[in-house]
Amino acid sequence: MLLIHADARRGLPAARPLLLAQVDTALTPDTPILDVRGLTKRFGSTEVLKGIDLKVRPQELVFVIGPSGSGKSTFLRCCNRLEEPTDGSIRVAGVELLAHKVDINAMRRRIGMVFQSFNLYPHMTARGNVMLALRKVLKMPKEQARAEADAALDRVGLADRAGHHPSALSGGQQQRVAIARALALKPELMLFDEPTSALDPELVGSVLGGMRDLKADGMTMLVVSHEMRFAQEAADRVVFMDGGVIVEEGPPSAIFGAPKHERTRAFLSRVLN
Amino acid sequence: MDQALPPTRWTIFLDTFFKASVIDQYLPSILKGIVVTLEVAALVVICGILLGLTLALVRAYRIRAVNILIVILVDMLRALPPLVIILVVYFGLPNVGIALSNFAVLWLILTLVLAAFAEEIFWAGITATPKGQWEAARSTGLGFTQTLLFVVMPQALRITIPPLTNRTIAITKNTALGTVIGVPEILNQATTATSFAGNATPLMMGAVAYMVIFIPVVTFGRWLETRFAWRRA
Amino acid sequence: MDQLLDQFFNLSIMQQVFPLLVKGLWMTLKVCAIVIPVGAFAGLVVALCATSQSRLARILTVPYVDLFRAVPPLVLLIFIHSGLPFAGISLSPFQSVTLAFLLNNSAFYGEIYRAGLESIGAGQREAARSTGLTALQTNIYVVIPQAVRNVLPDLLSNTIEVVKLTSLASVVALPELLYSADMARSITFNASPLVLAAAFYLVLLWPVVRLLSRLERRVAA
Ligand SMILES: Nc1ncnc2c1ncn2[C@@H]1O[C@H](COP(=O)(O)OP(=O)(O)OP(=O)(O)O)[C@@H](O)[C@H]1O
Ligand SMILES: [Mg+2]
Numbered sequence: 001m002l003l004i005h006a007d008a009r010r011g012l013p014a015a016r017p018l019l020l021a022q023v024d025t026a027l028t029p030d031t032p033i034l035d036v037r038g039l040t041k042r043f044g045s046t047e048v049l050k051g052i053d054l055k056v057r058p059q060e061l062v063f064v065i066g067p068s069g070s071g072k073s074t075f076l077r078c079c080n081r082l083e084e085p086t087d088g089s090i091r092v093a094g095v096e097l098l099a100h101k102v103d104i105n106a107m108r109r110r111i112g113m114v115f116q117s118f119n120l121y122p123h124m125t126a127r128g129n130v131m132l133a134l135r136k137v138l139k140m141p142k143e144q145a146r147a148e149a150d151a152a153l154d155r156v157g158l159a160d161r162a163g164h165h166p167s168a169l170s171g172g173q174q175q176r177v178a179i180a181r182a183l184a185l186k187p188e189l190m191l192f193d194e195p196t197s198a199l200d201p202e203l204v205g206s207v208l209g210g211m212r213d214l215k216a217d218g219m220t221m222l223v224v225s226h227e228m229r230f231a232q233e234a235a236d237r238v239v240f241m242d243g244g245v246i247v248e249e250g251p252p253s254a255i256f257g258a259p260k261h262e263r264t265r266a267f268l269s270r271v272l273n
Numbered sequence: 274m275d276q277a278l279p280p281t282r283w284t285i286f287l288d289t290f291f292k293a294s295v296i297d298q299y300l301p302s303i304l305k306g307i308v309v310t311l312e313v314a315a316l317v318v319i320c321g322i323l324l325g326l327t328l329a330l331v332r333a334y335r336i337r338a339v340n341i342l343i344v345i346l347v348d349m350l351r352a353l354p355p356l357v358i359i360l361v362v363y364f365g366l367p368n369v370g371i372a373l374s375n376f377a378v379l380w381l382i383l384t385l386v387l388a389a390f391a392e393e394i395f396w397a398g399i400t401a402t403p404k405g406q407w408e409a410a411r412s413t414g415l416g417f418t419q420t421l422l423f424v425v426m427p428q429a430l431r432i433t434i435p436p437l438t439n440r441t442i443a444i445t446k447n448t449a450l451g452t453v454i455g456v457p458e459i460l461n462q463a464t465t466a467t468s469f470a471g472n473a474t475p476l477m478m479g480a481v482a483y484m485v486i487f488i489p490v491v492t493f494g495r496w497l498e499t500r501f502a503w504r505r506a
Numbered sequence: 507m508d509q510l511l512d513q514f515f516n517l518s519i520m521q522q523v524f525p526l527l528v529k530g531l532w533m534t535l536k537v538c539a540i541v542i543p544v545g546a547f548a549g550l551v552v553a554l555c556a557t558s559q560s561r562l563a564r565i566l567t568v569p570y571v572d573l574f575r576a577v578p579p580l581v582l583l584i585f586i587h588s589g590l591p592f593a594g595i596s597l598s599p600f601q602s603v604t605l606a607f608l609l610n611n612s613a614f615y616g617e618i619y620r621a622g623l624e625s626i627g628a629g630q631r632e633a634a635r636s637t638g639l640t641a642l643q644t645n646i647y648v649v650i651p652q653a654v655r656n657v658l659p660d661l662l663s664n665t666i667e668v669v670k671l672t673s674l675a676s677v678v679a680l681p682e683l684l685y686s687a688d689m690a691r692s693i694t695f696n697a698s699p700l701v702l703a704a705a706f707y708l709v710l711l712w713p714v715v716r717l718l719s720r721l722e723r724r725v726a727a
Contacts, residue, residue, distance in 0.1 A: 080636055082635065082636060105635075105638040105639065105640055106638065107638075108635065108636055108638040109637065109638035111636070112636075112637075113632075113633075113636035113637075115629060115632070115633060117629050119629040119630055119632065120633075121633075121634075121648055122652065123655060132634075132637070132639070132647055132648070133634075133637035133638055133639060136639055136643050136647065137638040137639060137643075178633075181633075181637065182637065185637060185638070285593070286593065289592045290589070290592075290593070348712060348715050348719075349708065349712075351666070351715045352666070352670075352708050352711035352712045352715045353704055353708065353711075354670035354671070354672075354673035354674075354684065354707060355670070356674060356676070357673055357687075357700065357703060357704050357707060358704070360684070360688060360691075360700050361514070361697055361701060361704060364691060364697050365513055365514055365697030365700070365701075368509075368513045368696075369509050369510050369513050369514075370509075393719070393722075397722060400723070442575075443667075446578035446579075447578065449578040449580040452580070453677060459581075460578070460580065460584065464584060464588065467588065467589070472592060473588075473589040476584065476585050476588065476589040477585075477589065479581060479585075480577055480581055480582075480585055483576060483577050483581055484573065484576050484577060486576075487575075487576035487577070488572055488573075490576075491572050491575045491576050492572065495572075498621075
């Protein structure tokens with residue numbers, strides 16, 4: 001509360017009394033890990049996200065599908081503020097990300113992200129990739145960081161590749177290193193943006209397998225992907241986006257079995273055939 | 274401005290570097306210097322690039338003895354400061370009975386230096402052309418020289434243009450070294466005038482003359498680089 | 507032929523002037539030891555400004571870089587050494603040389619680093635930021651190491667140019683290698699001291715030129 005008064009004294013706008021959330025919201029098991037409200041995003045004059053509301057509860061795997069250009073990546077990137085939202089509210093584990101006082105680097109540590117193009121650091125080994133943030137963000141001593149990195153690589157089945165540079169790894173292995181890099185920071189939420197789209201078909205399975213294991217370990221995940229079979233089998237909920245809005249959402253059986261909206265049906269018939 | 278006011282820092286600055294009477298008096302000699310600089314520059318660019326291209330083409334025939342000579346020559350010209358070579362030639366040759374004018378020495382040395390760098394750049398372009406291009410051309414019955422001239426070089430030239438432009442600019446700026454051996458180019462005119470006038474205005478005029486000549490060229494070089502970078506992407 | 511040898515490769519004169527030239531070489535190395543690291547660092551700062559998010563920083567670096575790329579280093583040096591005293595600013599030859607070459611140098615290194623920084627895709631930055639690294643940490647640990655590696659040949663090539671550039675200091679009577687050699691030439695009326703100086707430069711730079719040719723070929727391949 002003191003902090004808020006300090007703000008008021010300096011005449012800062014109290015439009016987003018977000019520290020309240022940090023202080024007052026007790027984290028019950030039901031608190032959503034991710035709570036997005038009224039999220040909009042404009043690039044210049046084009047509105048790419050037109051008011052997104054979505055809650056992701058602990059241990060949930062939420063799948064986002066939708067046609068190209070519908071704003072899926074933009075939405076995901078807003079969730080760790082790689083993209084600066086225009087308006088709305090994004091709470092991660094009860095903390096408002098858009099508060100101007102939020103330590104975004106500390107929050108990003110708690111939100112893992114996996115990219116379509118892996119984005120591994122080519123000048124570092126697999127282990128080096130995982131260790132960097134452990135050392136520089138969590139300020140771990142070297143030996144501990146090394147042990148944690150090796151443990152994370154082990155979790156994605158790459159203990160024996162720790163000393164390899166990305167160029168010496170297959171696409172599937174690179175993506176699993178990228179998952180380990182995020183995982184090692186012990187995030188409460190993981191974002192996946194088309195993690196298998198850049199992979200040869202025979203390598204997709206290994207990455208999906210890794211995600212399946214994560215789910216089994218109780219990780220909360222928000223996944224943008226075109227792997228509909230994986231969605232049907234592993235997702236708790238499927239969200240269909242089109243034109244910057246969530247058109248409909250529900251359990252996979254409902255979305256794939258009996259979509260309510262014409263747009264959803266049209267999209268699914270296009271991708272499933 | 275009121276004459277009675279004591280001189281401010283600003284008027285002192287103007288008087289030191291932009292004195293109107295000095296500008297009037299020495300503009301003709303600076304202009305003469307510009308002509309000389311442009312003459313040397315044009316001759317160096319044309320001769321240097323042509324010689325460099327020739328050396329690179331010769332090197333493509335991979336005649337061992339010739340190539341070793343080319344590599345040694347090019348390496349030396351890349352490793353030695355041009356001013357050192359200029360002084361050696363300018364002061365050394367007359368004593369062995371070869372008298373070259375200072376203009377000729379400046380032209381000769383800068384041409385050789387540019388040729389050396391140009392050769393390396395053209396050669397890099399030739400070697401960067403995929404082997405398949407050679408094989409495809411030879412398989413249609415083109416000879417080695419025909420392949421080199423009509424298939425390989427046109428492709429090589431494209432990637433050589435940005436580095437060659439930058440290198441050419443850098444070496445052309447070395448025309449200022451001519452002042453050391455008395456070539457009446459811009460810098461030489463400017464320093465002479467400065468000592469006569471007892472005022473730094475001619476030096477500023479010289480610097481401005483270089484900017485007027487080279488800023489467009491540097492900007493053009495930058496534009497070329499981005500343009501070619503886009504193409505590659 | 508004898509005349510040629512006597513004029514350019516006079517061993518007894520070379521022997522005589524050798525200690526003088528070694529002293530000159532030390533001065534050359536001293537200038538390099540300041541101008542190269544400081545210039546390379548300043549260039550990096552220039553490049554970070556040129557590629558930064560801040561519009562102002564980007565706009566300011568363009569004239570800086572273009573100015574010092576356009577003005578020949580000798581003109582800059584003479585301007586600083588003989589022009590500034592008219593405005594009441596007198597610098598020693600050593601100060602003039604370091605200032606002129608740092609200005610020139612930072613612009614050239616800056617352009618090279620800029621190309622390097624631009625060669626790193628946005629994904630690298632995003633990945634680093636997504637793990638909580640700050641913008642500065644991202645630059646230091648992720649972007650700059652890759653950028654430098656991508657432009658290593660150009661950095662090396664520019665460094666060779668800087669070493670060669672120091673020979674211009676002779677014009678403002680800084681007793682570096684070329685100045686010492688030229689002084690010896692004017693005393694002995696013989697070009698051998700200059701040839702000896704050339705030999706010093708070759709010993710210093712030829713290996714680097716060879717290394718550079720190799721690096722360039724490896725990057726092209
Ligand atoms: N930086 C940007 N500047 C301007 N427009 C952008 C930018 N990034 C994305 N957009 C636009 O926003 C819209 C949504 O893009 P987004 O990448 O979020 O779509 P997507 O659903 O992820 O599509 P895909 O399935 O092809 O990845 C597109 O029309 C795109 O052109
Ligand atoms: Mg996308």
